[in-house]
Amino acid sequence: MANEVSPRVRKIPERQCIGCSAHRPKSELIRIVRDPNGEISLDATGKKPGRGAYICKASACLAKAKKSRRLEKNLSVRIPDEVYERLERELDCDER
Template sequence: MATRKRKIPQRTCIGCGEVRNKRELIRIVRTPEREVLVDFTGKKSGRGCYICPASSCLERALKGNLLANKLEVEISPELKEKLKTELMAGIVHDEAP
């Protein structure tokens, strides 16, 4: 009996556009209550997008309104700072292309 290869989910970073394994990326989600959160578990319900664990990708996503467009929500300056703080706390390395 042949062994089956498991399919590894792939996602695209909204900052750099690189396709990577889902587990290598950090998910940002807009909940049904329209709250924007960093989802390190990847299991919260809502509209989500993915970003590399690199500060440069986050900067690109916030600067060009890519994050707001993907989540279909307005991103205030206070929310941008909150997301930066949460992501920087979760990022252990910076290896953007």
């Protein structure tokens, strides 16, 4: 007897990657957050306070976001190169 799978569509919250502009489920993206002190960091939990932007867990997308300045526009803050480098390292760690 075939057990029918109900075709109920579960609503998965989607966010747009600021690098490649793809829409993906939140869980496949990583949040970059600017906390109230102006610190930029990766937010693996998605629960840090502050203004956030979403990006794929890929350094290629981070590079795109940097080039297009979309991350800066999204967080409305100037982001120095060293912060991008730090984020890139953190992304790499996360992939492993």
